[in-house]
Amino acid sequence: MDSNIISAIISSVTAIIVAIITVVYTGKAKAKEEDTQYSIFNTTYTILHRKKDNKLMAIKDGFSWWAFFFNYVWLFYTRLWSTIFSSLLFIIVFGLHFYIIEEISDYHFFEYFIKIIALISINMPILLGTLGNRLLIKKYTKDCLLASPHSFYPIKSIIANTKDNAILKYMEEGKN
Numbered sequence: 001m002d003s004n005i006i007s008a009i010i011s012s013v014t015a016i017i018v019a020i021i022t023v024v025y026t027g028k029a030k031a032k033e034e035d036t037q038y039s040i041f042n043t044t045y046t047i048l049h050r051k052k053d054n055k056l057m058a059i060k061d062g063f064s065w066w067a068f069f070f071n072y073v074w075l076f077y078t079r080l081w082s083t084i085f086s087s088l089l090f091i092i093v094f095g096l097h098f099y100i101i102e103e104i105s106d107y108h109f110f111e112y113f114i115k116i117i118a119l120i121s122i123n124m125p126i127l128l129g130t131l132g133n134r135l136l137i138k139k140y141t142k143d144c145l146l147a148s149p150h151s152f153y154p155i156k157s158i159i160a161n162t163k164d165n166a167i168l169k170y171m172e173e174g175k176n
Contacts, residue, residue, distance in 0.1 A: 067132030
């Protein structure tokens with residue numbers, strides 16, 4: 001098979017996987033009757049609560065534009081060390097595998113490796129943009145089952161136009 005066909009197939013499969021993940025993980029909150037007016041400026045936020053200091057945090061559900069445009073910089077900024085480590089380890093192990101196969105055999109797999117790394121670097125922003133906010137929620141709630149005082153607990157999904165408005169809406173609902 002031609003390498004361009006292989007590249008197109010890998011890219012198409014990745015796009016289909018990203019589309020499926022987006023459809024599965026993007027849910028809208030069940031809103032009250034007064035919140036049913038959706039607009040392009042309203043977004044769903046997941047409200048997280050830390051019992052230790054009664055801190056509230058709102059993280060946007062859906063696509064993360066910061067993760068899309070500044071993928072590894074965003075990962076370092078948000079301190080998602082496991083994602084950084086696993087993605088770089090995947091690329092290194094994958095590269096060593098192709099290098100060893102090329103040295104052992106007469107095939108030139110390294111040319112394919114370069115093309116696959118190019119596809120990974122093209123698809124990495126799409127994957128991080130799609131899954132970035134979910135990774136953040138998972139990071140903050142990872143010790144939730146262990147009842148750690150430093151962990152946040154997901155409370156509710158709120159539709160609002162900013163993070164601060166989402167927290168204010170949650171606080172107003174608590175007072176009623």
